[in-house]
Amino acid sequence: MRMLRAAVLAGFLPLVCAAIPKPADWVPVRWPWMDAASLDLLQGTAVNCVLVRHPEPAFTQAATARGIVTLAVITPGEDANLALAAKVDGVVFEGDFPAEPPALPVPVVELAPRYKMKLGGSAPIVGTYQGVWPGIAANEGASAHAGPTSSVWIDTNTGFLRAVRAFGASSVWLANQPPEKTAVSTARYQQVIAEAAISGARWVIAFDADLTARLARREEGALGTWRKITALAAYFESHPEWRAMRENGQLAVVQDPEKGGLLSGGILDMIAVKHTPVRPVAGDRLSPQALEGATMAVNIEGDDLTAPQRQVLRDFTRSGGMLLNGPPGWKDPAPPTGKITLDNAELQRLSDMWKDVNNLIGRRNMGVRLFNVSSMLSNYLGAPDGKSAVVHLVNYADYPVESVTLHYLADFPHATLITPEGINKALEVYKTDEGWGVDIDRVVVCATIRLEK
Amino acid sequence: MTRREWLALISTAPLLRAAPEAPSAPVAIAKCSTYDEDVTAKLSTLFDQLGGIGGLVRNKTVTVKVNMTGPPSQRLQGLALGRTHYVHPKVVGAVAHELGRAGARRINFVESAWATAGPLEDVMLDSGWNVRTILAAAPGVEFENTNGLGKGKRYARFKFPGTAYMYPEYVLNHAYEDTDVFVSLAKLKQHYDCGVTLSLKNCFGCVPASIYGDDAGADDPNEKPTRGRSDVVHFGKRQPAKIAPPELHPGFSNTGGVRVSRVVADLSVVRPIHLAIIDGIESMAGGEGPWIRGVRPAHPGVLIAGLNPVCTDAVSTAVMGFNPRAGKGEAPFFRDADNTLTLAEAHGSGTTDLKRIDVRGVAIAEAMYKFL
Numbered sequence: 001m002r003m004l005r006a007a008v009l010a011g012f013l014p015l016v017c018a019a020i021p022k023p024a025d026w027v028p029v030r031w032p033w034m035d036a037a038s039l040d041l042l043q044g045t046a047v048n049c050v051l052v053r054h055p056e057p058a059f060t061q062a063a064t065a066r067g068i069v070t071l072a073v074i075t076p077g078e079d080a081n082l083a084l085a086a087k088v089d090g091v092v093f094e095g096d097f098p099a100e101p102p103a104l105p106v107p108v109v110e111l112a113p114r115y116k117m118k119l120g121g122s123a124p125i126v127g128t129y130q131g132v133w134p135g136i137a138a139n140e141g142a143s144a145h146a147g148p149t150s151s152v153w154i155d156t157n158t159g160f161l162r163a164v165r166a167f168g169a170s171s172v173w174l175a176n177q178p179p180e181k182t183a184v185s186t187a188r189y190q191q192v193i194a195e196a197a198i199s200g201a202r203w204v205i206a207f208d209a210d211l212t213a214r215l216a217r218r219e220e221g222a223l224g225t226w227r228k229i230t231a232l233a234a235y236f237e238s239h240p241e242w243r244a245m246r247e248n249g250q251l252a253v254v255q256d257p258e259k260g261g262l263l264s265g266g267i268l269d270m271i272a273v274k275h276t277p278v279r280p281v282a283g284d285r286l287s288p289q290a291l292e293g294a295t296m297a298v299n300i301e302g303d304d305l306t307a308p309q310r311q312v313l314r315d316f317t318r319s320g321g322m323l324l325n326g327p328p329g330w331k332d333p334a335p336p337t338g339k340i341t342l343d344n345a346e347l348q349r350l351s352d353m354w355k356d357v358n359n360l361i362g363r364r365n366m367g368v369r370l371f372n373v374s375s376m377l378s379n380y381l382g383a384p385d386g387k388s389a390v391v392h393l394v395n396y397a398d399y400p401v402e403s404v405t406l407h408y409l410a411d412f413p414h415a416t417l418i419t420p421e422g423i424n425k426a427l428e429v430y431k432t433d434e435g436w437g438v439d440i441d442r443v444v445v446c447a448t449i450r451l452e453k
Numbered sequence: 454m455t456r457r458e459w460l461a462l463i464s465t466a467p468l469l470r471a472a473p474e475a476p477s478a479p480v481a482i483a484k485c486s487t488y489d490e491d492v493t494a495k496l497s498t499l500f501d502q503l504g505g506i507g508g509l510v511r512n513k514t515v516t517v518k519v520n521m522t523g524p525p526s527q528r529l530q531g532l533a534l535g536r537t538h539y540v541h542p543k544v545v546g547a548v549a550h551e552l553g554r555a556g557a558r559r560i561n562f563v564e565s566a567w568a569t570a571g572p573l574e575d576v577m578l579d580s581g582w583n584v585r586t587i588l589a590a591a592p593g594v595e596f597e598n599t600n601g602l603g604k605g606k607r608y609a610r611f612k613f614p615g616t617a618y619m620y621p622e623y624v625l626n627h628a629y630e631d632t633d634v635f636v637s638l639a640k641l642k643q644h645y646d647c648g649v650t651l652s653l654k655n656c657f658g659c660v661p662a663s664i665y666g667d668d669a670g671a672d673d674p675n676e677k678p679t680r681g682r683s684d685v686v687h688f689g690k691r692q693p694a695k696i697a698p699p700e701l702h703p704g705f706s707n708t709g710g711v712r713v714s715r716v717v718a719d720l721s722v723v724r725p726i727h728l729a730i731i732d733g734i735e736s737m738a739g740g741e742g743p744w745i746r747g748v749r750p751a752h753p754g755v756l757i758a759g760l761n762p763v764c765t766d767a768v769s770t771a772v773m774g775f776n777p778r779a780g781k782g783e784a785p786f787f788r789d790a791d792n793t794l795t796l797a798e799a800h801g802s803g804t805t806d807l808k809r810i811d812v813r814g815v816a817i818a819e820a821m822y823k824f825l
Binding site for chain 2: 152363371374375398399401402403404405439
């Protein structure tokens with residue numbers, strides 16, 4: 001069935017692509033309206049793909065006339081053929097379908113539960129509707145005299161997205177929706193867009209009920225939020241080269257994305273919150289090339305690796321790399337159906353492993369080291385030719401952060417600060433004990449430091 | 454009278470003896486609305502009003518204990534740490550500049566950073582401080598994290614001359630000994646356990662977590678501390694690592710308000726403060742850090758400096774709208790908080806009697822910003 005669908009897709013895609021952007025270039029939004037006039041909101045934005053429920057031909061026609069891709073969202077139990085009557089450009093199967101979706105004569109995107117994502121497949125887009133709503137976790141210290149605590153935890157999908165990307169080059173869509181009964185602030189919309197983008201993925205833009213209603217009335221405040229959302233999307237879409245870059249840190253985590261890597265809050269996220277650049281390596285893609293440039297590796301797979309894979313790690317250590325294996329008998333859990341985060345028992349189980357990882361990393365610079373970024377997450381990505389790299393920052397606080405410092409090891413004597421606010425300026429690069437450093441005056445929601453030879 | 458009450462009484466007995474003789478020194482106050490003003494010039498004026506600091510620091514090694522309470526990651530309403538509960542890096546830079554201008558040969562900024570003995574520069578960077586700017590403010594600027602051995606090879610021992618409240622001897626990082634001049638650069642703010650955090654309470658941070666920390670070794674110091682000092686110092690659940698002597702009266706109190714204030718008063722004797730500087734330009738009210746419920750940003754708009762820490766703290770407490778001689782239960786010494794200032798006064802470290810303190814520059818009444 002899957003091959004049949006692929007064959008059908010292969011036959012139709014050239015025709016489709018002649019008229020609309022390639023699926024890899026689709027910038028998606030869940031569109032709650034079916035009137036053609038609503039599409040005016042998309043004019044001049046980077047958003048070029050609307051996901052709609054129960055599409056109508058007139059709407060689809062109007063979207064096509066504007067060069068906008070219309071995808072019909074089909075959930076379990078619904079008939080995709082009804083949507084095809086509206087001449088949509090493609091279909092999104094969203095949900096936990098009991099069987100393979102049917103073959104269709106249009107491009108198909110599957111927004112599956114994480115555990116059913118077809119990692120490493122040939123689909124141009126791989127996606128899920130399951131994600132945590134990112135942000136700084138609420139402080140549990142509610143007593144009158146709670147003591148200081150050392151770290152801020154950030155709920156994030158970045159570890160999961162990196163794990164998915166470690167399995168292949170597909171475009172990754174994260175289609176989680178805003179929390180129910182919550183009016184999401186503009187900054188939070190920007191954060192969720194940015195955290196997907198810095199991980200090489202796209203968030204399927206979705207409005208909370210309040211913003212939907214206010215946008216429908218074209219209220220100025222809502223339009224302002226929409227402008228900021230689309231400006232941020234445009235910012236990342238204007239740098240397609242970033243999406244082609246890969247994690248560049250010296251710490252590799254060997255982990256099967258189909259197991260623990262698909263959970264949020266695991267080792268990858270724990271490392272991310274420490275602002276240590278990390279590159280996930282899928283167990284079955286473990287090779288000397290995958291570890292090139294790494295100085296430390298953490299083997300979460302334990303005994304599940306094959307003999308050749310274990311040999312790769314042995315060679316890594318013989319060439320001077322440091323390897324941390326899980327405890328004897330350690331097994332990374334496959335996520336139970338529908339689960340996307342670790343529960344307390346699993347966290348407890350991970351804690352021993354985490355302590356070892358934390359001790360191994362210490363305060364070492366594993367490629368880049370960031371300061372004054374407790375409310376941020378980052379990603380260090382390198383260009384395939386090694387001539388440039390970027391460090392993305394996303395700020396999850398409601399306030400701008402001032403005086404961020406970046407120390408990096410690679411020989412990049414030029415650095416440029418790029419921000420969605422339009423800043424594009426050369427930074428003063430100075431020598432540090434371990435390499436180079438730059439200072440960034442202010443980060444509002446996100447910023448990118450481009451490093452070049 | 455219970456044993457506990459009796460011990461508490463004898464531990465405050467010096468208060469009754471020493472208060473009348475406690476020394477006094479002038480304190481200067483300046484208004485400074487924002488950190489964008491010329492903080493260096495304001496400080497310079499303050500020091501001039503004190504008679505100048507050249508005689509104190511010229512050709513000397515000066516150690517400056519800065520206030521960086523709690524981890525850099527915990528912030529009040531996302532505000533920069535220097536605008537709430539840390540001293541502001543611009544004040545730090547200005548102090549470095551003024552000390553350098555006055556001829557200090559070496560200026561060592563120190564702090565026992567929360568839950569780490571790593572380089573202080575890293576903690577400063579994590580706090581949003583521009584270390585390069587501070588380094589450039591004067592020649593001979595250095596940094597040291599005093600939460601463990603730091604750059605030293607051994608700990609310095611500070612034996613209390615007489616009867617201490619808490620520990621007969623304090624074992625600290627070498628930086629507190631290897632100095633000619635000791636400066637406390639503190640924040641104008643309240644404190645849950647001690648009522649106020651000023652130049653005296655700032656020096657509680659001299660106590661290394663490697664020895665007095667919750668994860669200090671029972672016998673040897675832990676040079677990689679990852680926790681605070683609650684178990685040992687605040688609550689007396691255990692004694693410090695055996696490199697330091699145990700407290701004099703184990704079990705006499707398990708409340709931070711009683712214990713911490715006494716440690717602070719003891720420290721004012723064993724490690725005297727030569728120059729107290731209080732950053733009250735921006736701060737927080739209601740406690741010493743964002744982990745205290747109900748704290749809020751405050752904007753006192755003042756800088757205060759003095760040559761005696763008790764006098765400086767007394768004036769600063771008055772600027773905050775409090776009586777510096779208030780007793781337990783009176784603002785700002787709520788709950789179990791004992792008045793650190795009067796405990797230090799009883800040790801003979803300085804007077805809290807505002808009538809005996811020469812206040813220069815702006816008058817207390819003009820500078821007053823009520824924290825309650």
